[in-house]
Amino acid sequence: MSDGCCGTTTALELEQMVNGPDAGTLPVVVIGAGPVGLAAAAHLAERGIDFLVLESGEQAAASVARWGHVRVFSPWKYDIDAAARRLLEAAGWDAPDPEWLPTGAELIDGYLAPLAALFGERVRLSAKVAAISRLGYDRVRTTGRADVPFLIRLAGGEELHARAVIDASGTYETPNVLGASGLPAHGEKDAHDLVDHALPDVLGTDRERYEGRHVLVVGAGHSAATTLLALADLSADTRITWAIRAGGAARAYGGGDADALPARGALGTRLRAHVESGRIHLLTGFYVHRVENGTVISRDPSGHEQSVTADRIISATGYRPDHSIASELRLDLDPILGSTRALAPLIDPNQHSCGTVPAHGVDELTHPEPGYYAVGVKSYGRAPTFLMATGYEQVRSVVAALAGDWEAARQVRLDLPETGVCSSNLAEAQESRVGLATGISGGLLAAPLPLATVSASGDGGCCG
Numbered sequence: 001m002s003d004g005c006c007g008t009t010t011a012l013e014l015e016q017m018v019n020g021p022d023a024g025t026l027p028v029v030v031i032g033a034g035p036v037g038l039a040a041a042a043h044l045a046e047r048g049i050d051f052l053v054l055e056s057g058e059q060a061a062a063s064v065a066r067w068g069h070v071r072v073f074s075p076w077k078y079d080i081d082a083a084a085r086r087l088l089e090a091a092g093w094d095a096p097d098p099e100w101l102p103t104g105a106e107l108i109d110g111y112l113a114p115l116a117a118l119f120g121e122r123v124r125l126s127a128k129v130a131a132i133s134r135l136g137y138d139r140v141r142t143t144g145r146a147d148v149p150f151l152i153r154l155a156g157g158e159e160l161h162a163r164a165v166i167d168a169s170g171t172y173e174t175p176n177v178l179g180a181s182g183l184p185a186h187g188e189k190d191a192h193d194l195v196d197h198a199l200p201d202v203l204g205t206d207r208e209r210y211e212g213r214h215v216l217v218v219g220a221g222h223s224a225a226t227t228l229l230a231l232a233d234l235s236a237d238t239r240i241t242w243a244i245r246a247g248g249a250a251r252a253y254g255g256g257d258a259d260a261l262p263a264r265g266a267l268g269t270r271l272r273a274h275v276e277s278g279r280i281h282l283l284t285g286f287y288v289h290r291v292e293n294g295t296v297i298s299r300d301p302s303g304h305e306q307s308v309t310a311d312r313i314i315s316a317t318g319y320r321p322d323h324s325i326a327s328e329l330r331l332d333l334d335p336i337l338g339s340t341r342a343l344a345p346l347i348d349p350n351q352h353s354c355g356t357v358p359a360h361g362v363d364e365l366t367h368p369e370p371g372y373y374a375v376g377v378k379s380y381g382r383a384p385t386f387l388m389a390t391g392y393e394q395v396r397s398v399v400a401a402l403a404g405d406w407e408a409a410r411q412v413r414l415d416l417p418e419t420g421v422c423s424s425n426l427a428e429a430q431e432s433r434v435g436l437a438t439g440i441s442g443g444l445l446a447a448p449l450p451l452a453t454v455s456a457s458g459d460g461g462c463c464g
């Protein structure tokens, strides 16, 4: 078994399988080297459990790198996992300013890249997981199932074995579609050259693609708002159209002047001001039905049609998890969100903002398939209420359970303020400190809007 879990099947492994495979001696495989996958690795390392992280990208945190120009809402003190911090500090790392809000790129340079480097070859890049099953068992076979290793097939065909799988593969690779009913709009796939993924670097590397053009932004969350405010900072001949399904943008504007947090209200007011001044042309009740040569046609539930023709379309309609890689495993998924059923009521965006999600761990993340845990933003399915800090607590708990330390696994706790981790008031304050006033290039991307969910208490705000 010198290849560990992860080479092709060796003679010794075959012998062990004939005599009864001992999955317990195999490493744990972590899928994805994002913030949560790497935190899982840190906890596994601390507990002396052998592991391998498989990352599809060419660098650690490949998805974070794609939004590297965006400043997060949570200061550093909430962005660093405790086990990762201990390992990094032991290696001589200087922790960043706990109150600073890093960009995605700063998260990588200041934390995730050094963390991945600690693990050396145990983080394997360009290793895309295509499917997970159990060795010799399809989804239907039961007897002895829990004792056999997981089988992990990579995109290139290579197969690896593992004692447990921590799936931290995120949702960034599977954005929602433009089609208003959740199905791709007619012609959407053929229009892929015209349609950009959410959060392009409008004021940076992607500027030329948008300046002086007519740009349509579809969606009503933080990604749409971030992009709209950046577009508004381009030259005046850049035409901006914003299409939302709702009948009005009140949710997206937040509480305005009446908002409990003045800075947040000011941000909502800024977006509204752009709409009211005509800088951003708002189309409400816009249900994308068809895309034809740059013309996007809406057909609402009553059959009424409207259309807009644009040079570029930015799809900022959120994300959904890809459970297809685990389709041979036994999953118990909430029918609405696609999280586990136990987790769904705790993260429901109708009830919670990011800061009010209660601590949860292995018990809420357990599927009928023993040893498989989806964690991180993937574990939330379609709920946009996820925070790195909650993901770190998830993997602390899951790894404790894998180590047999059920007492630690079940003592879940989360020290998050209800505000200040996922609303933009801190971003605004930081901008003032470093002189990037809101509305100035760079400041816009740094201060996405607190959209929609002002919670019942009036102080939510992160989460669409």
Ligand SMILES: Cc1cc2nc3c(=O)[nH]c(=O)nc-3n(C[C@H](O)[C@H](O)[C@H](O)COP(=O)(O)OP(=O)(O)OC[C@H]3O[C@@H](n4cnc5c(N)ncnc54)[C@H](O)[C@@H]3O)c2cc1C
Pocket (backbone or CB within 6 Å): 031, 032, 033, 034, 035, 036, 037, 054, 055, 056, 057, 060, 061, 062, 063, 064, 067, 070, 071, 072, 073, 074, 127, 128, 129, 130, 168, 169, 170, 171, 172, 173, 199, 325, 375, 376, 377, 378, 386, 387, 388, 389, 391, 421, 422
């Ligand atoms: C713009 C933006 C701002 C955010 N701001 C905040 C914030 O302020 N505070 C906060 O707490 N959270 C924030 N979040 C939410 C969340 O914390 C981040 O999305 C975070 O990156 C999620 O971490 P993760 O490790 O679960 O997933 P990801 O970071 O998405 O990492 C998943 C990794 O898995 C890899 N992968 C995917 N598929 C496979 C496969 N099949 N095989 C192998 N590898 C695979 C990907 O390449 C990626 O590296 C923000 C999210 C976005 C998009």
Ligand SMILES: NC(=O)c1ccc[n+]([C@@H]2O[C@H](COP(=O)([O-])OP(=O)(O)OC[C@H]3O[C@@H](n4cnc5c(N)ncnc54)[C@H](OP(=O)(O)O)[C@@H]3O)[C@@H](O)[C@H]2O)c1
Pocket (backbone or CB within 6 Å): 070, 071, 072, 073, 176, 177, 178, 179, 180, 181, 182, 198, 218, 219, 220, 221, 222, 223, 224, 226, 243, 244, 245, 246, 288, 316, 317, 318, 319, 384, 385, 386, 446, 448, 462, 463, 464
């Ligand atoms: N700086 C930052 O920290 C920052 C920046 C961006 C994003 N984020 C975070 O990233 C996560 C994802 O944010 P997001 O904005 O990408 O996704 P999101 O919060 O899921 O918002 C997407 C919104 O688009 C709308 N929508 C969905 N499908 C649609 C369709 N087909 N047509 C029209 N509208 C559609 C939905 O609103 P309706 O149901 O009302 O139509 C939905 O709420 C969140 O946690 C967010 O806080 C953070």
